[in-house]
Amino acid sequence: MRKELPLAITFVVGLIVVLANFLAPQTFVKINNEVRTWFQLVSSLFCALGVANLTRIHGKKVSQQSEGWIFSVIMFIAMFGFMITALSVGQQSALYNNLYNNTIVPLNATMYSILMFYIASAAYRAFRVRSMEATLLLIAAAIVMLGKAPIGEVVLGKWVATWTNWILAVPNTAGMRGIQLGATLGGIAMALRVLLGIERAHFGGVGGE
Amino acid sequence: MQNVDRRIIYIILIVAVVYALIKPMGLPVTINKTTEDAYAAIDALQPGDVLVMGMDFSAGGIPELEPAGKAIFYQCMKKDVKIVMFGMWVMAGDMAERLLTEMAPLFPDKVYGTDYINIGYKAGGAVLLQKAVDDVVEAALNIDHRGNTLPGNFPIFDNFKSLKDAAFWVCLSTGNPGVPDWIKVVGDPLGIPGTIDVVSVSIPENMPFVDSGQIQGIIQGIRGSAEYELLVSRPGRAVAGMDAQSLAHVVILVFIALGNITYLMTRKK
Amino acid sequence: MVTSNAWIWVAAFFTLGIYTFPFGDNPVFRFCESCFVGTAAGYMVTANWFNYIKPSLTKLTTGENYLLIIPFIVGLLIYTRYIRSISWLSRIAIAFTLGYGSGFILSVDFKPLFVTQVIATFKDLTTGAITPIDNVLLVLGVCVSMIYFFFTVEHKGAVGAAARAGRWVMMLALGAAFGSTVMARVSLFMGRVQFLLTDWLFLIK
Numbered sequence: 001m002r003k004e005l006p007l008a009i010t011f012v013v014g015l016i017v018v019l020a021n022f023l024a025p026q027t028f029v030k031i032n033n034e035v036r037t038w039f040q041l042v043s044s045l046f047c048a049l050g051v052a053n054l055t056r057i058h059g060k061k062v063s064q065q066s067e068g069w070i071f072s073v074i075m076f077i078a079m080f081g082f083m084i085t086a087l088s089v090g091q092q093s094a095l096y097n098n099l100y101n102n103t104i105v106p107l108n109a110t111m112y113s114i115l116m117f118y119i120a121s122a123a124y125r126a127f128r129v130r131s132m133e134a135t136l137l138l139i140a141a142a143i144v145m146l147g148k149a150p151i152g153e154v155v156l157g158k159w160v161a162t163w164t165n166w167i168l169a170v171p172n173t174a175g176m177r178g179i180q181l182g183a184t185l186g187g188i189a190m191a192l193r194v195l196l197g198i199e200r201a202h203f204g205g206v207g208g209e
Numbered sequence: 210m211q212n213v214d215r216r217i218i219y220i221i222l223i224v225a226v227v228y229a230l231i232k233p234m235g236l237p238v239t240i241n242k243t244t245e246d247a248y249a250a251i252d253a254l255q256p257g258d259v260l261v262m263g264m265d266f267s268a269g270g271i272p273e274l275e276p277a278g279k280a281i282f283y284q285c286m287k288k289d290v291k292i293v294m295f296g297m298w299v300m301a302g303d304m305a306e307r308l309l310t311e312m313a314p315l316f317p318d319k320v321y322g323t324d325y326i327n328i329g330y331k332a333g334g335a336v337l338l339q340k341a342v343d344d345v346v347e348a349a350l351n352i353d354h355r356g357n358t359l360p361g362n363f364p365i366f367d368n369f370k371s372l373k374d375a376a377f378w379v380c381l382s383t384g385n386p387g388v389p390d391w392i393k394v395v396g397d398p399l400g401i402p403g404t405i406d407v408v409s410v411s412i413p414e415n416m417p418f419v420d421s422g423q424i425q426g427i428i429q430g431i432r433g434s435a436e437y438e439l440l441v442s443r444p445g446r447a448v449a450g451m452d453a454q455s456l457a458h459v460v461i462l463v464f465i466a467l468g469n470i471t472y473l474m475t476r477k478k
Numbered sequence: 479m480v481t482s483n484a485w486i487w488v489a490a491f492f493t494l495g496i497y498t499f500p501f502g503d504n505p506v507f508r509f510c511e512s513c514f515v516g517t518a519a520g521y522m523v524t525a526n527w528f529n530y531i532k533p534s535l536t537k538l539t540t541g542e543n544y545l546l547i548i549p550f551i552v553g554l555l556i557y558t559r560y561i562r563s564i565s566w567l568s569r570i571a572i573a574f575t576l577g578y579g580s581g582f583i584l585s586v587d588f589k590p591l592f593v594t595q596v597i598a599t600f601k602d603l604t605t606g607a608i609t610p611i612d613n614v615l616l617v618l619g620v621c622v623s624m625i626y627f628f629f630t631v632e633h634k635g636a637v638g639a640a641a642r643a644g645r646w647v648m649m650l651a652l653g654a655a656f657g658s659t660v661m662a663r664v665s666l667f668m669g670r671v672q673f674l675l676t677d678w679l680f681l682i683k
Contacts, residue, residue, distance in 0.1 A: 005569075005573075006573035012577070014581035015581065018581045018585055037543075040530065041531070042575055045554060046556055046575075047522045050518075050519040051520065052557060054519055075513070078517050079517065080516075082517045102485040103492065103517050104518070107514040111511075112663075113670050114499060114667075117500040133645055136650055137650075145661065148657065148658075170607070170616050171615070171654075172654040176651055177595055180591065181592060181624065182627055191583040191584050
């Protein structure tokens with residue numbers, strides 16, 4: 001029951017979607033329209049998983065007063081403080097907009113932007129022309145970097161932009177298309193495996209089975 | 210030379226970017242054909258047409274995508290093309306509000322709900338798009354980002370009942386869900402033309418869609434946004450940042466070159 | 479001169495606080511990091527609540543769609559993973575979403591992401607986007623890069639040569655990807671510096 005029920009649900013729901021899209025008998029289309037709304041709601045309800053996990057992990061840290069527990073307290077204040085404030089004042093209030101634009105946005109954007117430093121230092125330390133392939137990679141990267149920044153055309157001439165466009169339009173498109181074709185087939189194969197219950201790894205780790 | 214302290218690299222990069230922003234060099238930005246194609250496709254829209262804008266990005270995409278989003282909004286309002294904004298990403302609604310806060314006051318004669326509307330984020334990814342292909346208001350759960358009931362008295366929904374009624378779509382995307390979902394649910398099956406505005410890191414993986422004609426041009430990251438700002442004659446933050454971008458690229462390439470020259474010299478010995 | 483807007487000062491503090499990290503881990507960064515994690519998790523909940531869960535709950539409670547009780551129950555079952563005795567019930571929620579997602583992929587992905595792309599590879603071999611040989615190179619490039627990833631046949635002889643050519647095509651593609659990634663990260667940083675110099679310090683317009 002614990003194994004069979006989820007597998008059966010996976011198969012039945014997937015079958016409804018496939019039949020509604022391919023054969024399109026009216027009954028399945030109507031059922032699919034309803035199940036589609038259910039899918040959206042179910043995936044939306046997963047939103048609190050992050051809060052739940054963080055509460056469990058950091059709650060333990062705070063109760064045991066492990067190393068850095070004070071930052072866990074700060075995390076809780078930020079998390080529940082934001083949630084309570086937003087839920088109280090609503091999305092249209094000036095307070096929510098100020099909170100969003102001056103906490104969420106700068107924190108989110110800045111956290112991603114520190115990657116610039118690491119990509120620069122990693123490129124300096126590790127990007128070596130040890131082989132023909134590495135040289136090709138470096139040449140392509142250099143041309144694209146110079147072609148995409150105005151200084152490349154100004155200092156070196158129009159050919160930089162032309163070669164950048166060529167690299168993106170020809171070898172890059174060829175390589176990425178090859179990857180995409182393979183990835184699409186792989187995705188379809190995986191979807192079929194999940195639907196037929198051959199792939200069960202996603203059920204692991206819960207229920208003790 | 211092979212072991213320069215990484216903090217020196219960081220400081221040089223910071224100084225280069227700050228200097229170029231405070232004292233811009235005024236390097237000319239030429240327009241790429243792919244950006245021109247995207248601009249021309251939107252410019253070909255007629256007054257009254259509806260353009261659907263997929264706000265599928267988070268705060269990390271603001272510097273690269275928001276300038277082009279604003280430029281497209283400006284272009285559409287000038288041409289009396291209506292805009293419906295929504296997205297598969299959780300920040301879609303708030304990103305649209307940021308854009309509207311700055312751009313809507315430039316067009317006091319344009320009315321929310323008549324000329325543009327922010328439906329906001331709705332769950333489901335590509336399934337949301339599929340639902341919107343059948344009925345946009347139902348996909349929106351009869352509510353927009355501002356809490357207004359839909360369709361309400363909003364005239365924009367008089368001739369726009371589903372995504373099939375859209376004349377064009379633009380996907381502003383920082384990742385997944387994003388461009389492939391718009392193509393596979395809206396562009397390809399319905400034949401509705403569209404274009405994309407993606408962060409630079411996503412340019413290579415989306416070029417096959419440009420080549421296959423599944424999208425009309427592509428606005429390529431911050432460079433594409435700068436080009437689009439110039440095309441609508443409204444240079445903004447993207448154009449202003451191009452000099453800093455140039456200097457930072459040069460600094461990184463210089464360090465890569467230094468590292469390799471030292472490596473090759475050491476290898477010779 | 480600097481802004482008098484307290485909210486901008488908050489944003490500037492968070493921005494500068496996170497930028498201390500590349501120079502070494504420190505309590506200011508950890509404070510900002512904790513705020514980032516907390517607000518991001520909280521935002522996820524509030525955005526979903528306002529935009530999807532609350533409207534759905536309204537539809538359920540007003541009688542517009544009583545069937546919505548089913549996804550509400552299924553969706554909430556995911557949280558049983560935290561209760562050991564009934565944690566197997568969370569598989570139902572996972573099964574439902576994966577089942578729908580798998581069916582969706584099977585129904586929708588093949589034509590636009592595979593067939594159309596294959597058709598687009600059949601090109602006029604006498605012309606090209608930029609040079610006259612571009613289409614030839616594109617077709618050959620797609621073929622050799624697919625051969626490179628084909629591991630069921632040993633990469634020897636003609637197949638080996640094609641696979642090696644595929645590697646070169648992939649190196650050019652990955653070089654373009656690296657250059658684009660550098661551009662993306664620099665522009666992210668530049669965006670934050672623009673905020674500091676424009677909105678906080680008023681040093682640029």
